[in-house]
Amino acid sequence: GDSVTQMEGPVTLSEEAFLTINCTYTATGYPSLFWYVQYPGEGLQLLLKATKADDKGSNKGFEATYRKETTSFHLEKGSVQVSDSAVYFCALSVGQAGTALIFGKGTTLSVSS
């Protein structure tokens, strides 16, 4: 079945470091791909999305490129801030009416000053 695998955390970085969180997927159709972020004590917020191969989603300095050949959607940011500390979820959605998202297990990012 369809699935998402993302790197396990926690990821601990210093402020201004480069961030990569790996995400790969398995899907039978042509999925749309999403990154969500969850700040402490809050629900999930959409960070960015890409709906077809080679699309690049970007928001708040974060970027991810939909790579069909490697079935990947890695999240990157050039210079992280303390305020980026959160849990990041990669997710996919395929086709059909009412289809729910399939999530990875989440990666906790902790940024220190």
Next chain:
Amino acid sequence: DVKVTQSSRYLVKRTGEKVFLECVQDMDHENMFWYRQDPGLGLRLIYFSYDVKMKEKGDIPEGYSVSREKKERFSLILESASTNQTSMYLCASRDKTGYSNQPQHFGDGTRLSIL
């Protein structure tokens, strides 16, 4: 902006109680979802609803039921609460236009403890 509101942020109940979790969205979305979030397991789908009075089981429906009598409201019901249902519960909604291309919009979650 889409607003998804869950009725309680924190809830404590006792085993055997019937528990209602309420979710309301203000964007006239057709699709609504209930997930539970547990450490190390990520988010798992409990139930979803295509539209009013329509519902479909997700991956872990056992011990739960849902109600969608009005478009804006989607209720999750724990028929007889058990300690293994202690978890964070997240509600989401989505516009059906374009289906999988549309993001889901989440509430802030309800942290439910069953004692």
